[in-house]
Amino acid sequence: MTRSTCPYCGVGCGVLIGRDGAGEIVVKGDPEHPANYGRLCSKGTALAETLGLEDRLLAPQIDGREAGWDEALELVARRFTETIAEHGPDSVAFYVSGQLLTEDYYVANKLMKGFIGSANIDTNSRLCMASSVAGHRRAFGTDTVPGLYEDLELADLVVLTGSNLAWCHPVLYQRLVAAKAARPEMRVVVIDPRRTATCDIADLHLAVASGGDAAIFNALLAEIARRGAVDRAYLAHVTGFDAALAAAEASDPAMSGVSNAELARFCDLWIGTEKVVTVYSQGINQSSSGTDKVNAILNCHLATGRIGQPGMGPFSITGQPNAMGGREVGGLANMLACHMDLENPTHRAAVQDFWRAPAMPEAAGLKAVDMFRAVGNGKIRAIWIIHTNPVVSMPDADAVRAALRGCDFVVVSDVTARTDTAALAHVLLPATAWGEKDGTVTNSERRISRQRRVLPAPGGARHDWRILAEVGQRMGWRGEFCWTSPAEVFAEYAALSGVGGRLGVDFDISEYSEISLPDYAALEPFVWPQGPGRKGGRFFADGQFYTPDGKARMIAVTPRAPVSRISAEFPFRLNTGRTRDQWHTMTRTAKSARLNQHLGEPYLEIHPDDAARVGLEAAGIARVASADGEALLRVYLSDAVRPGEVFAPMHWTGETASAARIDAVVSAVTDPVSGQPESKATAVSITPFQARWHAFAVAGATEPFPKSRYWTKVRSATGWRMELAGDAAPEDWVEEARALFSLPDAEVATVIDAARGTARIAFHDAGRLLAAIFVGPEPISLARSHIVNKVGGENAPIVLAGRPGADAPDPGPTICACLNVGLNQIRRAIKSGHALTVAALGEALGAGTSCGSCRPELANLINRFSQPKAAE
Template identity: 65%
Template sequence: MSTPCDIRSTCPYCGVGCGVLLSPDGAGGLAVRGDPEHPANHGRLCSKGTALGETLGSDGRLLTPRIGGQTADWDTALNLVAGKFTDAIAEHGPDSVAFYVSGQLLTEDYYVANKLMKGFIGSANIDTNSRLCMSSTVAGHKRAFGTDTVPGTYEDLDQADLVVLVGSNLAWCHPVLHQRLLAARQRRGTRIVVIDPRRTATCDGADLHLALAPGSDVALFNHLLAEIDRTGHVSTDLAATVTGFEAALAAALADDVGVTGLNPDDLATFCKLWIGTERVVTVFSQGVNQSSSGSDKVNAILNCHLATGRIGKPGMGPFSVTGQPNAMGGREVGGLANMLACHLDLENTSHRAAVSGFWDAPVPLPDAPGLKAVDMFRAVGDGRIKALWIVHTNPAVTMPDADAVADAIAACPFVVVSDITGDTDTARLADVLLPAACWAEKSGTVTNSDRTISRQRAALPAPGAARPDWRIMAQVAQRMGWRDAFDWQSEAEIFREYARLSAVAASFGRDFDISALADLDEPGYGALPPTRWPVTGRDDAERFFADGRYFHPDGKARMLPLTHRAPAARTSPKYPFRLNTGRIRDQWHTMTRTARAPRLSAHLGEPFLDIHPDDAADLNLIPGALVTVASPTGRTIFRARQTDAVAPGQVFAPIHWTGDTAPSARVDTLIPAAYDPVSGQPESKAAVVSVTPFRAAWYGFAISAGPITPDSTYWARARTPHGWRAELAGAAPLGDVETMARALFALPDSDLQQISDPAKGQHRLAFHRDGVLEAALFLSPTPVVAMRDYLAQLPGTDAPTVLSGRRPGDQADPGPVLCACLSVGVNTILSAVETGEHLTVESIGEALGAGTNCGSCRPEIAELISRARRPLAAE
């Protein structure tokens, strides 16, 4: 239940769009709970959402504008930005400037940026990091439906009899939706199929896992389409609702399902399940989108639903789940380089004229798409872009061929970055830094994956001089000469303008229409409840396409002829492994928010490379080994984890680490700049790499109450509740150990306690002041063996036995954290299992609470129980 003091808002992480209740504590802090009345989550939150309150505060925040690294006032900074952009446009034309924005923006922010660039500067050079996560879906929807229409809703997961998850680790990336799906399975027997090259947490409890070869999704769904036809399950209404079936079927029949690497029995089981289940939802995410054939993968899925008529009805249909909190809102306002606001088409003369007239634009709107993300940064690199504005994103880490992107940004004549911190890899390259308000400090709307518009509401004052993004951009626009067009006084004014524009789009028969909200006054906007569009004030259909009508001129959907295309990069003797990338359970993007919450780094606090045991054996990897991973574009170092969750010849690495947290493990330095020719979305999950042992001369583990500043070949650091911890390794032999350690911790005169065996290369050092532990360092020629989670608790205590590296025998050891929501350790769970009284995940939850919040750790709990019981079974 909410209280009168609660502020209703929306979580800023993934596209699920969970409602949250915010309770300020009066001292700058915030309690965060799930909103039981929000339709997206009904009170549930994942580990990241649960820890939101721990990510706030002014520590590390950008508090004032900075020009050339020096503090500046707002007028000076905004005048400089406006002047530089104006000068570039005057000298080199409107296409010499570009905006690269983010799904972290609110819809009102996005609208202002799009209006400024396309309507007033006159260029389409505005793209977003959503290009990296869902632009293939946009392209697939537009090709099939005529508009970027998401036909599915979350209620479909409750009503489906079969849910197929394609390229989606739902359990870790959208945990609240996964729990909703598992609840449906328990309630009504919903069956689950997972299609993914690797075995993920989402596979736990699934009825079938199809570990297809990377990039072979089109061949799989072509096979399904052929089977739909062979078994006589093509919709009897097909001719009235769809065109292109015959060509699509001919292409499907000609394709080779053998490229999937799946065995015939599993293929037959999948096709029988899909074809034999009318209420089937096919959920797809980054594993489909992030591909050089991503748009075709999307359309291959849509083809099967269109052919069977399983779309627009309860419990059935294709459903894209987005990666960012407002990727959908960005799509609605034309935040991509090839779109206009409200789902209007940039290349349509009538659409451009209508938007231009609505905005009273002073220059012609661009009549061709602008530079999509990859090409935008290529243009920055070759000098075509003279002024670049990056907002709430970190392309020096997240773009493919990231080192080349960083070099391009560094060489650009003028770069401005708006962000909450100046400590990102990208922000360090900026000429001007602008302090932006962050989540919980700004107000506006976001749209989640099932078209539900929700309010974000400010619960805390912005620190220092930080301002909302829409206001920053509007004030630059005013200084560029367009005062009246950008003279909003509130977010509600922007929303009303945007809603009025949607009526213009509706007059062209577009799907996006929220015109009934155009008259919301300030109180009405402030109180706006979660609302799924369209909102026209007429009899709004709850579901698109229920009437069999689509948005192409003839009212019919399009099926496309598609053929499997292998990933752009080919394996070779030099690069024999196929690299998959993705997210881990408790972190988000480049960790500018989640890394501030220590418990979110407790589960997996170091970058890693998953590799099959057979491949590890071929490479002679020792336990805990570091490996060098190289591709044609870059080189990294990761900790190797041996697991049969990946197939031989395939490896997996997470995306989150940066120059601030683990500079040698920035995964996108390995990713080539290949992209889908239709959507422009990079192929982030199919690079080719080599893997070799990293020949470390020494390894280290460090804990400290204060910052750790490593200077070694490899390092990765993370916050703890008591300070910091870090993993270290060096390629060169150690020099003077004490000198190194004091520099590492910046403790030149602290008391030193040291145990060393130089002959064995073993050193343990602890620094105290007034009897209190400040820091400790453990060094070894092989990976350090120590109770890391226990040691990380010791800074700030007297820690008399710290150099043992072990917990005293009379103290219980909870082990590494497994449940981040409730901080339950592995050993605590194992102890409960060993009693013989808690042998199920549900029983562990009742006893310890583990797995009862977001549930994303439940598969790991199940695996722990299984491993613990195997010796008993053997006896």
């Protein structure tokens, strides 16, 4: 088995990759990796199912035609060189990704900042972690996460704010669940506008209003001072306390949307518990005041000295597998490699000297939102986008699409040409994917781990560091970009970190500056720093910081409402985020049929009272619109959201849905300090989409391309499954279905009732089911899993019943994706009276016994189905 690291979230789980007796790739958790100790989430468990070469980009393309590498690289180098010569270095840009390995990131940063001479390189981590970076730098003088994962297990109180840990970082959540089970006296507080799966272990849930987090932590700081809980000895290492306290005392706690009684209970818990860890993620960062929210949290820990000690401290949880590595290597437009400061002349000169670089920018480059605005207005004339899909993931995504469509020269490096962004590229470069490349990543606790190759590069795919280096060579810098392996890149990076270490920077891994190829191949996970006199561990318990005077800064924070204003035209507040089993824009997870089964359709989560007020019904379709764009989403009624606030997932693209790119709705409002977009608080209107018909459809291996006003499409175990709706019905459903499935000559079985507006159509070949569609005037109620599993089977016409016979019970919608356990199976087990606890369900069906992220849902189902009905 080969040891590697999972390519999903910032937990950075270790995995073992090998082959089973049939030669098929298998992936399981590495019991020796200190991030996960063998645990994996549903996405990690399904990694082996995502390694197929379907949709892979296997050769360079120029303007849609296949080309050789020499031609493609020469064109990229020539166009960038010509653009720089004519318009200057700031007329070009790189937009990179937390999917890159650290070695890839390092080469990109060196090429842009050291040799092109521009700071116009930014990363999609700007969309998730930039406010944390800015808050850390304001308070600590550098971007340092002080603690370690074990602090969550050692704490007596864990506060989770802006973090649905159960779904977004499931393995870390399971570590917390296990710690709480071992020590029932441990307390957990969840601060979130929604009642999420994470609330399953919460002793207190504060349903904060959108943007209200800073008001909560300001109220806490004021109460810390009032109760005399300030650590005066630690304050000798801190400046700004009086101003921060004055701002906190002047704040209005009512902005939090939380009652005085709930706030008092929270303060009692926090102040009365010495060992406190405050975990925060996108709900804090993705805000127009995200940096202030971060500093409001840090203020409370600095005021009490609860930082850098076992079981104490603020803890930023990153969203991507190498978001931290990108921060370390200077992937953001306002940073230099190894945590050195771009605008510090000493740091800048040190890096330039180390790189022997011809030119270095003296000021920060354009952050992501401003970068694409500059593309749109012609200031940036050539852009290279690497492993990210900004036409889906950037706010005001339609404007980003228009900007790229009008750009002189767009290069995209990716593993697939099937993305909304790749469709706009002049040059497409095929890159290697997870399992095919070697390098390192850094997780949220500063732990550097290896990703290792177990598969050959398919077709003409190349490693990102190599692609970037070859362009650098072709632009004239052959000696400076002549590495032959990622180990050599890592060694150079480690050596540069030693330069930073000698200048007093926190990041230092210079112990590895002379690492050999065999030692790199065998590199074990380690926590930085690893340099002279500094070996891993926590930061700041000693009160030593990286500011000019060595003291931490408390920041005066005035809570601010979201920029996007609620109005009569846009009366709702839109929150966006992830679902449990999907990842970013689904280019990897959507390849796994079982990951598509839990929540396989984009949806709008809305309070029932709000839905009734605007005329929405359960399973109907909502039109969600802002001043920037609109989306069509399936209605999901839930009292887990606050009235007036709605939630939608961010995963669906133009490849997987007709109108579900939710970031086309999100306004391009940013934090003035960090440049991070406010992705969780856009003012929107919500109205019903008046569908005349709804449909569910399945197909075999041939991909269908629906054209209805509303459609969503995901892979299934037997091919494809789709949900469709339209505002105009076709004249002939059979011909419409033939066109949808590209089956002009297949045999057909039908049950059509024109008067009722229903149609059930199955296409078959000698009785073998090829495709089927079920149409009705209302949302379709069918045994979907049963129908999906019939594709490719015999006796096709029986599928038109829409449900299995008594001899083949329908498992129902998938709840446990790891072990394929369905809702109906769970309901039957509960109704039997023998599975009335989550543990008992696990023993009976296996549900919840793998990654555990479905356990909150299992608990809710037990509560729902074990309650006796009232007598009629």
